[in-house]
Amino acid sequence: MTNFSEHEFRKQPWFDQNNFPGFDQAIPMKSIVIYCFDPRAAGIPKAVAEYFGDEVYPGENILDEAGNNVGSTQSLFTLSNAGGRAIGALQSVATMNYLFNNLERLVVVHHSFCGATAFEPDQLIGKFHDHFHADISTMWDHDDLAILNYEQSIRHDVELLRSSPATPKKMKIYGFFYDINSGKLTEVLRDIPTEN
Numbered sequence: 001m002t003n004f005s006e007h008e009f010r011k012q013p014w015f016d017q018n019n020f021p022g023f024d025q026a027i028p029m030k031s032i033v034i035y036c037f038d039p040r041a042a043g044i045p046k047a048v049a050e051y052f053g054d055e056v057y058p059g060e061n062i063l064d065e066a067g068n069n070v071g072s073t074q075s076l077f078t079l080s081n082a083g084g085r086a087i088g089a090l091q092s093v094a095t096m097n098y099l100f101n102n103l104e105r106l107v108v109v110h111h112s113f114c115g116a117t118a119f120e121p122d123q124l125i126g127k128f129h130d131h132f133h134a135d136i137s138t139m140w141d142h143d144d145l146a147i148l149n150y151e152q153s154i155r156h157d158v159e160l161l162r163s164s165p166a167t168p169k170k171m172k173i174y175g176f177f178y179d180i181n182s183g184k185l186t187e188v189l190r191d192i193p194t195e196n
């Protein structure tokens with residue numbers, strides 16, 4: 001049996017999980033971009049980094065003198081799922097806001113000719129019922145399953161992130177549309193909390 005526990009932070013004598021300051025010193029994580037895992041949409045993180053102008057993407061890993069991989073210069077983190085939907089991102093948003101203290105932006109990007117525009121929610125649910133003999137009809141809000149209208153899906157996801165307890169109130173949330181043919185990124189809306 002192989003035991004990998006020696007690779008856990010909690011098992012290191014120098015690590016104190018009850019006085020965890022965050023990993024900000026190792027990685028200057030500032031933003032999370034949520035987008036579709038369609039390979040044609042792979043240009044989205046770079047386009048988002050260029051749009052904001054103050055992000056590092058891709059970054060470089062940082063090695064210590066012993067050659068250990070101890071950090072990165074990257075500030076923009078990528079989060080891909082089917083359609084680039086907010087519902088699939090919440091666990092990561094919560095976890096990263098525990099591990100890092102300086103997260104500022106959540107960015108949702110839906111792209112042209114996304115597979116999620118090829119069906120309506122009832123068709124996905126129906127296929128599972130007929131072909132796989134499984135009922136997924138109550139697993140998700142049906143607005144999270146398909147993209148019927150880009151403006152509505154982008155707005156839905158920005159609002160879902162804003163209303164989730166997994167999103168700290170301080171975070172800025174942006175919704176974009178990305179054209180996979182031209183690479184053009186268009187901001188659809190932003191939700192910036194008022195500072196006080």
Ligand SMILES: [Zn+2]
Nearest residue numbers: 036038114115
């Ligand atoms: Zn897609």
